[in-house]
Amino acid sequence: xxxxxxxxxxxxxxxxxxxxxxxxxxxxxxxxxxxxxxxxxxxxxxxxxxxxxxxxxxxxxxxxxxxxxxxxxxxxxxxxxxxxxxxxxxxxxxxxxxxxxxxxxxxxxxxxxxxxxxxxxxxxxxxxxxxxxxxxxxxxxxxxxxxxxxxxxxxxxxxxxxxxxxxxxxxxxxxxxxxxxxxxxxxxx
Numbered sequence: 001x002x003x004x005x006x007x008x009x010x011x012x013x014x015x016x017x018x019x020x021x022x023x024x025x026x027x028x029x030x031x032x033x034x035x036x037x038x039x040x041x042x043x044x045x046x047x048x049x050x051x052x053x054x055x056x057x058x059x060x061x062x063x064x065x066x067x068x069x070x071x072x073x074x075x076x077x078x079x080x081x082x083x084x085x086x087x088x089x090x091x092x093x094x095x096x097x098x099x100x101x102x103x104x105x106x107x108x109x110x111x112x113x114x115x116x117x118x119x120x121x122x123x124x125x126x127x128x129x130x131x132x133x134x135x136x137x138x139x140x141x142x143x144x145x146x147x148x149x150x151x152x153x154x155x156x157x158x159x160x161x162x163x164x165x166x167x168x169x170x171x172x173x174x175x176x177x178x179x180x181x182x183x184x185x186x187x188x189x
Contacts, residue, residue: 116183119176126173133166 140159 112183112186116180119180119183123173123176123180126169126176130166130169130173133162133169136162137166 140162
């Protein structure tokens with residue numbers, strides 16, 4: 001009787017153990033599939049992290065390239081700005097020099113115009129004097145023709161003086177005309 005009870009207890013225990021074993025096997029299967037799922041999830045997360053890292057590296061490279069371009073453009077702008085300021089300064093200096101030169105030339109032109117006017121007046125006076133002398137010369141020649149070779153020494157000397165004066169005035173007139181021509185050329189330039 002005791003042995004039967006004992007056997008029955010053992011059978012009940014064995015049944016319980018079998019049930020527990022089945023539950024444990026089921027739990028183990030669930031754990032295995034959960035572990036596989038976790039491994040897959042971990043692998044997917046690792047792939048995503050690598051992709052994000054590659055994307056970040058690519059963005060960093062692009063950023064550095066763009067930053068380098070911006071620096072290059074900035075340096076070029078600074079260089080161009082310096083060149084522009086230098087050119088502006090040179091142009092202002094050139095304009096200032098040209099303005100001074102223009103003023104000097106205008107003053108010189110006024111001075112030359114004054115000289116030209118003065119020379120024209122002198123030339124006109126000399127022409128009038130020459131016309132007068134030539135008139136006197138003609139009258140003397142007419143008088144010589146009328147009087148013949150019998151001129152007195154005084155009249156002869158007077159004629160020589162007048163002839164010399166005429167030649168001198170002619171030479172002076174030619175010189176003044178040359179100077180006047182030079183002045184006109186200077187004015188034209």
